[in-house]
Amino acid sequence: MLKIYTDQHFIKAENRRCIFPLLFDLCYTKNEPLLKQYALMDQMEEADVVIVPVDISEFFQKQQQDWLFDYIDKALALDKKVWVYTAGDYGFSIGKSVYTFRLSGFDSKFDANTFILPSFIEDPYINIQNFFHPIAKQPAPKIGFVGHASNSWSKWTKEALVFLLHNYKRFVRVLFTDFQPFYPSSIKRYKFLSLLQKNDQINTDFIFRNHYRAGVKTEGDKKKTTLDFFKNIEVNPYTFCLRGAGNYSVRFYETLAMGRIPFVIDTDFRLPLDGIINWEQHCIIASDKNICKALIDFHQKISEEDFQKMQVNNRNLWLQFLNREAYFTTLSTLFKEKYK
Known part of the structure; x- marks a missing residue:
C-alpha cells in the first residue's frame, strides 16, 4: 500500500467540489479497491506521500497562501513527496518542488513532475x-x-x-x-x-x-x-x-x-x-x-x-x-x- 497523509480538517461536505480527486474516492465515496491501494496515515512523518487536500487556487482565493506554503515546506523538509491538485480548464502553477496533478496546460511548459488527470467520465x-x-x-x-x-x-x-x-x-x-x-x-x-x-x-x-x-x-x-x-x-x-x-x-x-x-x-x-x-x-x-x-x-x-x-x-x-x-x-x- 502507498502510505499517504493529508490534513483531514479539510475533509468536509463543503469541500467536495474542490477536494483532491483521490481523497474524494477514499474519504467521501469509500472506494473499496482504492482503500486497498492507499493507507491514510495520522501523522505526516509516517507517510510516503503528502497530499495538499484541496485545489491550490482555493488558498489564494481565501488569502491562505502562507498556510499552503508552510504545509508544503514542512513535508519537503521531511523528504516527503508532495501531491498538489489544480482544477479547472487552465490550472495554476506555484513553482514548488511538488508533483502537480491537473487536467490541462502546455507540455512544453511542464516538468517531469506534472501529471495529467484524465477527464473522469462514466462509461x-x-x-x-x-x-x-x-x-x-x-x-x-x-x-x-x-x-x-x-x-x-x-x-x-x-x-x-x-x-x-x-x-x-x-x-x-x-x-x-x-x-x-x-x-x-x-x-x-x-x-x-x-x-x-x-x-x-x-x-x-x-x-x-x-x-x-x-x-x-x-x-x-x-x-x-x-x-x-x-x-x-x-x-x-x-x-x-x-x-x-x-x-x-x-x-x-x-x-x-x-x-x-x-x-x-x-x-x-x-x-x-x-x-x-x-x-x-x-x-x-x-x-x-x-x-x-x-x-x-x-x-x-x-x-x-x-x-x-x-x-x-x-x-x-x-x-x-x-x-x-x-x-x-x-x-x-x-x-x-x-x-x-
Whole structure:
C-alpha cells in the first residue's frame, strides 16, 4: 500500500467540489479497491506521500497562501513527496518542488513532475444502453463529430471577450490561473472540420452545434443530444477531437472509452501516464498543417486486423488505466515502484 497523509480538517461536505480527486474516492465515496491501494496515515512523518487536500487556487482565493506554503515546506523538509491538485480548464502553477496533478496546460511548459488527470467520465455505453464492438475497416476513413463549431464573427467576438475578461480577472487577482494565449476553439474546430468535409477521400458524419451542448434547457433535450453525441461516436471508427477552453478534450476520453480512435489536433498538450502508455498506438495526433493527409495515410497503412484490434485496445485502455479507479490504482503502483 502507498502510505499517504493529508490534513483531514479539510475533509468536509463543503469541500467536495474542490477536494483532491483521490481523497474524494477514499474519504467521501469509500472506494473499496482504492482503500486497498492507499493507507491514510495520522501523522505526516509516517507517510510516503503528502497530499495538499484541496485545489491550490482555493488558498489564494481565501488569502491562505502562507498556510499552503508552510504545509508544503514542512513535508519537503521531511523528504516527503508532495501531491498538489489544480482544477479547472487552465490550472495554476506555484513553482514548488511538488508533483502537480491537473487536467490541462502546455507540455512544453511542464516538468517531469506534472501529471495529467484524465477527464473522469462514466462509461458511455451506459448512456446508449449498448455494448462495445469494433467496426470493420472500410475503403475510405469515416470520421464523426457532434458539437460546438462555428465560423461566425459573433462567436469569435464572444470568445475574444471571454478571453479578455478572464485575463482581466487574473490581472486583478480575482482568479488564480496560468496564462494561456487566445485560442477561439469553436472557430478553429469549424475550420478543421470543413477541411475534412471538403476532402473527397474522407467520409464525414458531422453535426454542428451553435452552442455548447446545443444550448439545451430541458432534461428531455439534454437526454436526446447526449444520445446523439454518443451514437455518433459509436457508429464512426474515428472521432475528431480538439481542445476547448482549456488545452484538453473530454471527447478524447469518451472516444477511447467507446473503443473508437481519436483523431486529435496537436496543441502542445500532454496526455495522462505518458511514460506508461504509448499514445501513438491509441490515437492519431495530427499537426494543424496536415490534418487530411494524416487521417488518409493512417487509414491506408493500417491493416483490417490491426484496425479492429486498435479499437479493442482503446476500450481496454480506458477500462484498465483511464477511469478514476484504474488511474489511481496505476498511480499507486507507479509511485511505489518508480518514485520510492
